[in-house]
Amino acid sequence: MMLLEPMAPATRAASGLVVEDRERHLFRVARRAFTDAEVLEAERRAIFDRCWLYIGHGSELLQNGDYLTRRVGGREMVFNRDRAGAVHAFLNTCPHRGATLVREPRGNALSFQCFYHGWAFNVNGRFASRYAEGNYGEGHYSGGCADLTPAPRLDQYRDFFFICFDRDAVELADYLAGAKEYIDLVADHGEAGMEIVGGDQTYLIGANWKLLAENSVDGFHGLPTHSTYFDYLQNVGDIDLGAVGQTFRGSMQDLGNGHAVIEYPSPWGRPVARWTPAWGEDNRAMIEAGRARLVAAYGEARGLRMAEYSRNMIIFPNLVINDIMAVTVRTFYPLEPDRMEVGAWALGVTGEDERLRALRLFNFLEFLGPGGLATPDDVEALESCQRGYRNQREAPWNDISKGMPRGANARTDDEEQIRCFWREWDRRVASAPALDRVGPAG
């Protein structure tokens, strides 16, 4: 669907909201893409109803019967492990009259029961109530019409579980494309795997969701937005400022399907295997042993890459795995064009030494999250952009052109990784089903 008149007829424009002019090295995005309810509706149909979306990590469902509830792609989901150990993703709504079935954020259950009329279900989704004859036909018990509705697709890669509301979508492994290699680089940190550490950060931001997609992999904003964070690193002896410049010597990879990553030498310490003086000599041997283990397990090149380098990755549309001064997994959904809900977690090595776990969490909070020394300024920036878009009638375009003359040799502080996101966004939104096709599904 064409949402806006393209800026110039010679430029590539699918939705009309993204304009790329390779000859002039100009890449622009209409600010309307961040403010318009019609665009959000097109996104729901073309992106959140079609793409694979992260729902949770296998480590969050350790025991059979464990469950949690989570909003994914505008739906309310139950993500759980049944009594046989199989993982499910159900729409959190009673098949009877629609009440929210599971109302606790997480727990362990042998069955689910709706509080409204008492319909009950096995944790594998099967209708489990038994009423006296005459109440219901046999089909209610055998035909599945009273069973919980599962997400049409559920699959996992290295314990990262995804769902998809499009039955015809490509396989998850194909969807993830080049991102799999970078998920491996995180999933291989621990010999016994990785786990989500207790405590999740859920918060609202008064900005369009795509602003956080851009920001999560944006190397350009690091120094201007976060100078006080780099001051902190310097003050506590975690960095020499000369090292900050080296972050731009990294590289950027287009991972396909709108996914992209930037990878660079770390200016900060990394609990996985990069010790810094700020952590004290006491912890040095432990961290250097981790580094030696990575080199022994994966060879010098890959081992040191895992230990030393940081990676910010976006998996289209809204999964961020940032393997930086700690590992954060982050997802975010639009509530309205100018409001999003963010879920953020810390990923740690399963069974790691408790000193290392403590250090990992301490390091996470120095930068990340609503109370970190950096993320609040990101949130401020995003909300400030959103306010700026009130001026869009006279100032209608964002500029995402940095590094275009460098072509394939993009730097981490260029914007090519953000352009990867927008090209996929544009392609998908342009194919959005017409808005008048509203109605109950199939």
Added chain:
Amino acid sequence: MTAPPTRAAFEDFLFAEAALLDDWRLDDWFALFAEGATYEAPTVGAPEGDDPARSLFYIADDYVRLRERVLRLTKKEAHAEHPRSRLRRMISNVRVLSSEAGASAVTGNFLCHRSKHGRIDVFFGHSLYTIDWSREPWKIRSKRVVLDMDRLYPGKISIIL
């Protein structure tokens, strides 16, 4: 052994602390903390007594990082709080939970309004303090801010709670 101070005396102390934060006198506020003190905010819904060495918090500062947090907020490059937001908080229901060896565990409820860009953020919850009153001036050994909202509606805790 010296009897612990009265609840009213602790209230006065916490009221004074609140005024320093509302008035952005952050250096004076930091001076209330004993060397080695901690300042923490667990995530909403976290189990009581959760440990920042094992669970993800919003804030888990040791004394050095708290000093840096304060220093950062004094800079104009702390963008979320420059220009500064306007703040006012209410402290109430102060109770002394226990006292031992010149220090007391004290709790109080708070309601903090933050206003910026025409938007009002509301933070509410209770705080748990360990306050050393064995000598003047009193010092805070630990402060844990427990938000009692079910979700963090403001997207950031850019102020000190």
